[in-house]
Amino acid sequence: MRIAIIGSGSWGCALAACWGGAGHEVVLWCRDPGVAHAIASERRHPRRLLALRLPETVRATSDMAEALSGAETAVLAVPSAYLPATLARMSPPPGVSFVSAIKGIDVETGQRPSQTIGAKFSGADVAVLSGPTFAEEVARGEPAAAVLADAESGLALRLQRTLSTPSFRLYRSGDRVGVELAGAYKNVVAIGAGILTGLGYGHNTLAALVTRGLAEMTRLAVARGGRERTLFGLAGVGDLMLTCTGRLSRNRRVGEEVCRGRALAEILDEMPEVAEGTRTCRVIPRMAAESAVETPIAEAVRRVLYEGLDPRGAIMQLMIRELKEE
Amino acid sequence: MRIAIIGSGSWGCALAACWGGAGHEVVLWCRDPGVAHAIASERRHPRRLLALRLPETVRATSDMAEALSGAETAVLAVPSAYLPATLARMSPPPGVSFVSAIKGIDVETGQRPSQTIGAKFSGADVAVLSGPTFAEEVARGEPAAAVLADAESGLALRLQRTLSTPSFRLYRSGDRVGVELAGAYKNVVAIGAGILTGLGYGHNTLAALVTRGLAEMTRLAVARGGRERTLFGLAGVGDLMLTCTGRLSRNRRVGEEVCRGRALAEILDEMPEVAEGTRTCRVIPRMAAESAVETPIAEAVRRVLYEGLDPRGAIMQLMIRELKEE
Numbered sequence: 001m002r003i004a005i006i007g008s009g010s011w012g013c014a015l016a017a018c019w020g021g022a023g024h025e026v027v028l029w030c031r032d033p034g035v036a037h038a039i040a041s042e043r044r045h046p047r048r049l050l051a052l053r054l055p056e057t058v059r060a061t062s063d064m065a066e067a068l069s070g071a072e073t074a075v076l077a078v079p080s081a082y083l084p085a086t087l088a089r090m091s092p093p094p095g096v097s098f099v100s101a102i103k104g105i106d107v108e109t110g111q112r113p114s115q116t117i118g119a120k121f122s123g124a125d126v127a128v129l130s131g132p133t134f135a136e137e138v139a140r141g142e143p144a145a146a147v148l149a150d151a152e153s154g155l156a157l158r159l160q161r162t163l164s165t166p167s168f169r170l171y172r173s174g175d176r177v178g179v180e181l182a183g184a185y186k187n188v189v190a191i192g193a194g195i196l197t198g199l200g201y202g203h204n205t206l207a208a209l210v211t212r213g214l215a216e217m218t219r220l221a222v223a224r225g226g227r228e229r230t231l232f233g234l235a236g237v238g239d240l241m242l243t244c245t246g247r248l249s250r251n252r253r254v255g256e257e258v259c260r261g262r263a264l265a266e267i268l269d270e271m272p273e274v275a276e277g278t279r280t281c282r283v284i285p286r287m288a289a290e291s292a293v294e295t296p297i298a299e300a301v302r303r304v305l306y307e308g309l310d311p312r313g314a315i316m317q318l319m320i321r322e323l324k325e326e
Numbered sequence: 327m328r329i330a331i332i333g334s335g336s337w338g339c340a341l342a343a344c345w346g347g348a349g350h351e352v353v354l355w356c357r358d359p360g361v362a363h364a365i366a367s368e369r370r371h372p373r374r375l376l377a378l379r380l381p382e383t384v385r386a387t388s389d390m391a392e393a394l395s396g397a398e399t400a401v402l403a404v405p406s407a408y409l410p411a412t413l414a415r416m417s418p419p420p421g422v423s424f425v426s427a428i429k430g431i432d433v434e435t436g437q438r439p440s441q442t443i444g445a446k447f448s449g450a451d452v453a454v455l456s457g458p459t460f461a462e463e464v465a466r467g468e469p470a471a472a473v474l475a476d477a478e479s480g481l482a483l484r485l486q487r488t489l490s491t492p493s494f495r496l497y498r499s500g501d502r503v504g505v506e507l508a509g510a511y512k513n514v515v516a517i518g519a520g521i522l523t524g525l526g527y528g529h530n531t532l533a534a535l536v537t538r539g540l541a542e543m544t545r546l547a548v549a550r551g552g553r554e555r556t557l558f559g560l561a562g563v564g565d566l567m568l569t570c571t572g573r574l575s576r577n578r579r580v581g582e583e584v585c586r587g588r589a590l591a592e593i594l595d596e597m598p599e600v601a602e603g604t605r606t607c608r609v610i611p612r613m614a615a616e617s618a619v620e621t622p623i624a625e626a627v628r629r630v631l632y633e634g635l636d637p638r639g640a641i642m643q644l645m646i647r648e649l650k651e652e
Contacts, residue, residue: 132533143645144530145537147652169534169645171652203572204470207458208495211471211564218558232544232558233652238537245571246529319469319495326473326497326559 001025001162004071006086008035008060009273010048010135011101012077017139020058022165028060029067031078036060047272052139064089073097073159075129076117079274080104080184083113087120097155098126099148099163103183104276105283112180114151127155128176130183131234132242134249141167147235149173149180171234178226179235182217186240187251187277188284189213191301192318193244194255195311209297209318210244216295220284223291251277258304259311278305327351327488330393332412333403334361334386335599336374336461337427341403343465346384348491354386355393357404357412362386373598378465390415399423399485401455402443405600406430406510409439413446423481424452425474425489429509430602431609438506440477451481454502456509457560458568460575467493473561475499475506497560504552505561508543512566513577513603514610515539517627518644519570520581521637535623535644536570542621546610549617577603584630585637604631 001024005012008030020026030036038046039060043053054060061067068074071093078086080102092098098121100113111119114126131146138144148163148170150156156172164170173179189210196209217240218231230236243249254275257267268278284298300318303309327350331338334356346352356362364372365386369379380386387393394400397419404412406428418424424447426439437445440452457472464470474489474496476482482498490496499505515536522535543566544557556562569575580601583593594604610624626644629635 132537133530134528137528137530140528142528142531143534145534145645173652202460202463202466202468203568203574204459204463205468207564207568207572208469208471208560210567211458211560214558214563230652232540232563234534234537237540237558237563238533241536241567241571242529242533245567246533248529319471326499326556 002070002072003027004029004067004074005077006067006074006090007031007077008039008045008048009077009079013045013049013052013054014135014139015075015077015101016058017052017054018141018165018168019163020055021141023057026058027067027071028058029064030060030062033062036062049136049139065091068092068096071096073099075099075101076113077101080106080113080276081274081279083116087117092121097159098124099129099159100126100180101129103130103187105184105280107279107283110283110287112177112184114176114180125150125153125155127159128179129170130179130239132238134242134246136248138168143167143169145169145171145234147171147173147179147233149176151176173230173235175227175230177224178221178230181221181224181226182231182236183239184276184280185217185220185284185298186236186243187275188281188298188301189217189240190243190249190251191255191275191277191281191305192297194252195259195301195304196255196315197252198256198259199312199315201315205319206244210240212318213244213297214240216297219293220288220291220295223293224287250275254278255301264305277301281305328396328398329353330355330397330400331403332393332400332416333357334365334371334374335403335405338403339371339375339378339380340461340465341401341427342384343378343380344467344491344494345489346381347467349383352384353393353397354384355390356386356388359388362388375462375465391417394418394422397422399425401425401427402439403427406432406439406602407600407605409442413443418447423485424450425455425485426452426506427455429456429513431510431606433605433609436609436613438503438510440502440506451476451479453481453485454505455496456505456565458564460568460572462574464494469493469495471495471497471560473497473499473505473559475502477502499556501553501556503550504547504556507547507550507552508557508562509565510602510606511543511546511610511624512562512569513601514607514624514627515543515566516569516575516577517581517601517603517607517631518623520578521585521627521630522581522641523578524582524585525638525641527641531645532570536566538644539570539623540566542623545619546614546617546621549619550613576601580604581627590631603627607631
């Protein structure tokens with residue numbers, strides 16, 4: 001299959017390696033022409049996943065029209081903040097299917113990526129890809145599993161066999177709402193996990209926070225029309241656990257650094273890639289208020305990052321709640 | 327409250343420290359008189375939690391009658407294999423309430439600890455305590471949360487406020503089946519997680535295995551009369567995550583050591599305390615067959631530990647399953 005991957009960050013490169021390695025014809029669109037050049041000449045991204053040599057089946061370009069020409073599937077792998085501007089540059093060929101590989105929510109509009117894509121290209125068939133997948137490990141070909149969800153259009157079923165490889169296994173779902181909200185929200189909980197770790201708390205405390213985070217994510221997802229079981233699968237529990245405990249999580253690192261008293265802007269400046277949770281935490285409490293559910297972890301993370309709330313006080317507030325039934 | 331804690335392993339000692347520190351009058355029963363002596367004279371267990379100094383409110387004895395005399399609550403914290411023999415030594419005072427803090431299932435009978443206790447002392451009111459609680463961290467007073475479940479008898483409600491402390495928070499539940507099966511089963515999944523880590527797989531693979539483990543645990547628990555939501559709470563997801571990712575897990579270590587080609591007997595010989603999952607994996611597949619549900623991870627763990635199945639082959643078999651809906 002001819003696949004255009006739009007975005008050459010770690011995740012875009014890892015997917016290019018995965019699908020290019022499986023024999024698909026992949027075109028990787030890079031915003032920066034220098035990156036496209038470097039990949040074309042050296043088969044590797046100059047700053048991301050330095051150990052990854054991209055297969056010959058992957059072609060890099062900074063020309064969007066060239067990237068999309070003849071593509072059967074366009075995979076969006078840009079930071080959520082750049083999605084609207086990226087879509088504005090795209091004139092996709094008729095009949096192309098979209099896959100969003102973005103784990104975030106638009107801060108201005110509150111839209112999930114599949115909604116933003118669907119609104120831009122009306123009638124577009126959009127699937128979403130999410131799950132416990134650190135880019136570095138997918139790039140190395142380590143076994144991973146993820147979820148591909150559509151709006152019951154049959155797209156996920158069509159793409160499932162094509163995009164699955166022996167080491168990257170895709171399960172399908174009809175719950176885009178649940179999959180996208182879980183993928184975005186888990187980054188916020190991971191910042192909370194980082195705060196807790198930064199304060200010196202141990203495994204027990206972390207497990208309690210993550211369990212409460214899962215309950216909070218589930219409440220919001222169900223209130224917005226998602227399915228509870230999605231939250232207990234790969235895109236929910238699986239990715240949440242990965243991001244809150246695995247050493248490679250950018251979002252968790254933000255939480256840890258905040259506890260060292262560093263300013264958010266400074267932390268983000270130093271990070272090579274975006275930590276989506278720092279944006280998502282601004283929109284979750286608004287969505288929660290609309291849907292009349294409580295999201296105390298997201299609210300605490302937002303206040304620590306943006307209102308200077310003391311991290312220790314915020315965590316204590318979360319732990320000291322009325323004793324009750326679970 | 328006067329609390330008898332029966333069993334002076336790490337978990338018994340940690341609970342003694344927690345409740346003794348909160349001002350309860352705790353008697354800790356030690357099978358080994360030497361341990362009781364050491365605690366009485368030096369305020370610490372000679373071989374467990376060496377950094378823990380037990381408060382003066384904790385009295386140690388190897389005399390079971392003395393331990394139970396005047397006790398309002400008897401907390402069982404022995405390895406599941408020793409539960410029947412321990413119960414045989416007990417003549418509990420009338421009206422005493424029982425709490426099982428055991429995470430295992432009887433290999434011979436397939437009974438959960440609360441069932442074994444209830445069968446021995448008919449009419450006994452038995453609650454079960456489970457959740458993400460590494461003993462070392464509870465002993466240090468780090469914030470932790472757990473579940474206290476009864477058979478809708480009101481016992482958990484009565485004990486909840488008494489046994490909760492500012493750093494050890496108890497949530498109540500009416501689902502002993504779900505709480506006990508989750509607490510036992512997660513040790514088996516943790517052995518699987520250890521096998522996977524021992525084989526050199528990374529975070530993504532682990533997250534996929536743990537997510538599948540949760541689904542498997544949930545299937546069995548629901549088939550045996552447990553509630554699905556229990557599995558998504560502290561005693562389920564929380565403890566599973568802790569045991570599969572935290573560095574202090576004995577069960578995970580068993581899996582890692584097996585991958586080094588070492589014999590199970592040798593690994594267990596070297597461990598200071600029991601890894602309950604090595605026993606539980608023998609009974610889960612039997613329970614699953616009775617209830618007509620599939621438990622492929624538990625079955626794979628059992629075959630690796632007891633039938634010499636190659637760990638790599640077993641894991642590959644788990645990962646290569648038919649692509650389907652999640």
